[in-house]
Amino acid sequence: MPRDPDAALPLRHLRVLECGGNVATAYAGKIFSDFGAQVTVLEPPGGHPLRAEPPLVDTAEGPQSALFAWLSTNKRSVTRLDGIDDCDVLLDGRPPAERDEASPPATITAGISWFGDGGPYRDFAATDATCRALSGILIGTGPVEGPPSILGGIAGAVVGGIAAFNAVAAALLSGAPRRLEVSIHEANVAIAEYQAAQAVTHPMVERRHGVNRFAPSCPLGVYPCLEGWLGVTIVTPAQFRSFCDMIGAPEVGHDPRFVVGFDRLAHVAELEALFVPRLRERTAEEWFEEALRRRLPFAVVPDMARLLATPTHRARDAFATVQLGERQFEGPTLPQRLTRTPPLTGGRAPRPGEHDGQPLPERPRRKPARPAGLPLAGLRVVDLSMGWAGPLCTRQLADLGAEVVKVEACQYPDWWRGVDPRPAFFAERQYERDLRFGVLNRNKAGITLDLTTPEGAALLKRLVREADAVVENYAREVLPKLGLDYPALVRERPDLVMVSMPAFGGSGPWRDARAYGSTLEHASGLPSVSGNADWPPTTNQLAYGDPIGGLNAAAAVLTALLHRRETGEGQHIDLAQVECMFPLVAPWILAQSANGSAGPRLGNRHPRMVPHGCFPCSGEGWIALAVTEDAAWPRLCAVIGREDLAADPALAKARGRRAREAEIEAAIAAWTTEREADAAMAALQSAGIAAGALRWPTGLVRDPHLRARGFWQPVERPWLGHHDQPSAPFRDAGGGPYAIRRPAPTLGEDNDAVLGGLLGLPPAERAALAAAGIIGTEAIPVAQRKSRAAGQ
Template sequence: MPEPAWPLARFRVLELGDGVALAYLGKLFSDFGAEVVKLERPGGDPLRRQAPLVGTGSEKTSALFAWLTTNRRSLTADLASEAGLDLARRWLPGCDLLLDARPRAQREAAPLGHDLPHLVAAELSPFGDRGPYRDFRGPDSVLRALAGVFACTGPAGGPPSLLGGIAGEVTAAIAAFNGIAAALLAGQGRRLEVSLHEANIAVAEYQLTQSVTHPEIEQRLGVNRFAPTSPLGIYRCRQGWLGVTIVTPAQFRAFCAMIGLDSLGHDPRFVVGPDRLRHAEELEALFLPRLAERTAEEWFAEAIRRRLPFAVVPDMATLLATETHRARGAFATVEAGLARFEGPALPQRLTRTPPRATGRAPAPGADDGMPAPAPRPVGTRAAPGSLPLAGTRIIDLSMGWAGPVCTRQLADLGAEVIKVEACQYPDWWRGVDPRPAFFAERRYEKDIRFCVQNRNKAGITLDLTTPEGAALLKALVRSADAVVENYAREVLPKLHLDYPVLAAENPSIVMLSMPAFGLQGPWRDARAYGSTLEHASGLPSVAGEAHWPPTTSQLAYGDPIGGLNAAAALLTALLHRAATGEGQQIDLAQVECMFPLVAPWIVAQSATGSPGPRLGNRHPAMVPHGAFPGADGEWLVVAAEDDAAWSRLAALAGLATAGCETLAGRRADEARIEMELAAWTRSLPAAEAMARLQAAGVAAGTVTWPSALKQDPHLAARGFFQRIDRAFTGPHDQPSAPFREAGGAPYPVRRPAPTLGEDNARILGALGADLQALARQGIIGTEAIPTADRKKKAQAA
């Protein structure tokens, strides 16, 4: 059978440097068909030696590296030598994209591709090329610590719980892909700078934004406890573990009814999440015995019937065997030499042009001697200050966090994003308070969360349950490039506004739907929050200390991760559409977006039969590695990345070194090393200890509280927070996108988030709509309808 027409097959990519972020970014291109050529140092990328190893004899390689580098070519090139640089220079004219993760000093000493007007070049670094941290060492845990990701997780008294693995670098790679794909879609050369650190701030944005008005949100409350709601955790059942997230009063009543404690659901002490959180131990004492009466699978089936956001928390073996995921092709076969095992497939499930289902990792230097390609046609550079998605129109039917993160990425890149709400049902991140004062005082216009997720967008209101509202949406779709929605699966079909209907209006439309578990299958109607997606991904089974229950690592990890992946999927489909004119639907199961974060344990399970032990804050390849106390009560992450870093650390902190020259030696003496290092860090404020360690060439970063990011000197120097004014909200800070033109300022926040229906006249008026008539009928408006009035209207209808 002939190969499908992969959506990125027309692109050739040159990959320079090392690291997981670079490798996963390359995978996003290669698994969608691009020709990705990796220039690999003599002796091979250091990731090739990361356990577990697969293969036989001298051909053994890292299972994780093999998964990360499927469908690549490998050429040997020492980029510290003139011969290696010359090889890169010969290849670049024939490439469309340069992914450059060389250290900053090396890139500045030997710039590559700057003289090629057609080339899109992306320069990846832990902290960007300017600012006080620009030369900091930034392994995954340090990136996330300084991004505010760890502060609210773990025992109340500390230390914070550091999720191991590659989550931070994968998150950054997806964000980088979005900036790059937009540049390729524009068809003009650009040079982009991507900060892995800034990309991870998206994960902490809930606490960052909510802490402005609700400082109690920013706490470390204990394992599996997060403000502002409860229960939000993982609980033992008769067999297995159940992930539970309860937010609304109705969900709590339904949960209590499900477990036979109806009266508890009507107790006035437990109506709202913060009140339940204050009584968490009392509540758990009541419901834990009930959960133990049935299996997690049985409770999950019941939760689907009752539309409760619960999930079974699988271990790695169970995850790989889950039929729902296997039926969707969530795992792909990886070949490395003679070895075959499985890893997560790319989650961007484009129905017309899906990613490759299998992939082979290259042997080091497998393509040495391959001739450089013919040069690409001479192109043009993008004009300074231009945005790559200018002229692209996106209809945004999404609400909450995940969908708006997706469309915010596109809006930041210049797309015209039209956010569609209803006065009866505005975006729930405006607030869900049913009390009359909430509406009378228009508090739904004052939530900073909403403002941050919906900047750079226009906003209209339409009651899509009416023929007039549906007709106006169809008219907008006829002029649009894409539609994004995250309604429950059945909503748009009931409104006759699903993909077949909208594609009839605009055959080239790209429509992205992002249900929790996919549009088809037995779990298609399961409800989920971002925490539910983390629970279902299996990540909690490998997080935390070995004696803890499966451990939730974030308040709602799945939301920002799902949103970033959704933008990547949409941009990939738009690149295919630009080449072929073909539109398509994207069925993005948000739980699958979490699987690449779990990849180290998934591939280990598949390749060896075990995911390996739960290590808590320790690391399989770094000793010491963990969170250590500062004199000021704050914490910092310290990571000795190799033997040389250990020697520098020991000299600075006065640690005993006998027998610790190698990783194995340090592993045998890990407890003593940690005790001595903690004694040293306690003598200094955490920020000062970080500065001393980094100056000595040792990776370290404070465990920064999300609200403290606004005072971070590095982010301030980079202009990361942009001050903007808005009606009802007033001046507030907006975090920037993590990609920017190299050497320049962040992409601008061009306008604040829209007030409800702010752009009705401009956008709907351009369609010839009778705005006054629509307003009289309640189809459009600029004020939210109180909850009680919504019920009256529904009853009358």
């Protein structure tokens, strides 16, 4: 729906200064500016470095960056700081060694860099790709024999920008002055956490299985249809049976060889030989409509033109006009749909120094600060989410100090505890042994409530009265059916902030569509611009949409809480997780809208940097590297011992190197194959060449930089024992990571503390609830759930 021009902007009371040239800083600033903050960009005399980033559009003043324009909507531009005497927030994207004290004083300062302010990689040259290589994201995608497939664009920096916004927004809620440090590298480790946790017990997860193939399930990828491409994700046995029924092969769905995803993946060639020809019999749109009826997690995989024209996204204002000089084109809007205070859609990009000498507008008086400590100390969040996206949202809030109460049911625990229906799974408490659940739910309290009962629903309402926010990712119809949706809960707490996380939003024809993180990537169009030109549209990650949705949900909650702090008003947030993926696709969306084409699929190459790619090393390793500017080219040649290439004047500029890119890549590969990946990275970085060894997710625990920064924190938990947990990607400057204060709860571990302590239920009442199965500490086996339901 179009934004109400009279709607308030929740961050309009803030002054933000943005320094430095990285996309992460600019994207954090974009969230602030599009929510109404007075964001001023300090540009160097020659202009912001991102003004040269593709895609470029022709304007009366020459080629200009559509990417910079989109990142800079509703911001001010200055080349000097006169007239800016103070600010609430300084977003400092300059490398740690280049920061100075010349900036005006700020209540909150956030240094945002590739690798943080300390550790062996601190001063590494980096690009989005080399940073993501070191974060464990790239290694598992692509052909079995390699090279791994490198997604271009700005995906890693966007993740870093969201992390920076979340850290700063939490600090603003406390009101106390704070100096923060944000690592883009560490922020991106969240994308690889699933594989890192599951590969401990399932090594198949850490293996390239081929283009559009990923453990732990099959099918999981993009497939050709009579017209268009279909993104398919099948996980559960029931989904596989329904899929086989849909394609006219019901007997395959009951074949005992194909019950679980790992077994199906072991027979992937046999299965694809069956279903790929059948998918070609109908269009992608027809299969998608059938999947909606069957509640299967499928998506049409659009190219950029089709994505921009999709009626569901147009109706939600997922794209809006960006003004750059006399040119207009469309880019993604912020996905945080705050219903009371939505963000601006679109806007104008400033000219360099346009606001020099112009004083900042007046702003409201600052609110008093809360006592120092963790930024969100004193806030309480009720967590009704399961899986990855919702729990990652609440984990970020918990890491920042919020008291998070996770609500499960003995009948239906969080599905990341495991979905095995066999009796031994329950008898042996295997649902307490899943490391994935442990990683996503640390720092939280855990209770059980059967919300299908009047007593359970009433207790949840009582809990909400004592809470500031609720996060839920149930299917759209579940909470209304239980009488626990936002209209019901806001009657218990009028200033409640609540976020719902449907795949495609809470309205429109796709509102009931089922989706996994891979489905969201498929629907975002990202596969259509990924991989080599002769490949099918290429899935980039097992479940990209889950962590991206979770990080964006945390940003939405924090923005709404900042608005509530100023006005006392709560609100509901309708977060369409697919829209959270659109900023990752922004360079191609902008190119399509501005120039009529998203451009060619470049595989591991880059539209500006030459060379740019992924190269084999000894010991089955790989390294990503990039020549980010012409001045770096002779340094690369010196490292690989090819001074003859450096002396060739035809190769001095990127355009000349582009014409002989294959020859250059062969020369680099001849050098890298003789060296281990870390040794090659060290040699290249010593010459200032952006390079990063491709890490497997489980290998991140041994990464020397992460180890030196204390990123891995030892945790002890019942049933899991000793294990390492990744830290939050932000910390107070000069200090260590925020502590992991407690491990993930066992099922119902905090029933007494929360129901007895917080809500005041006496022991006899709690015992009666346990006897009735409304609360408990052990999961109910599937067979008993069915018999119990039949007896009710």
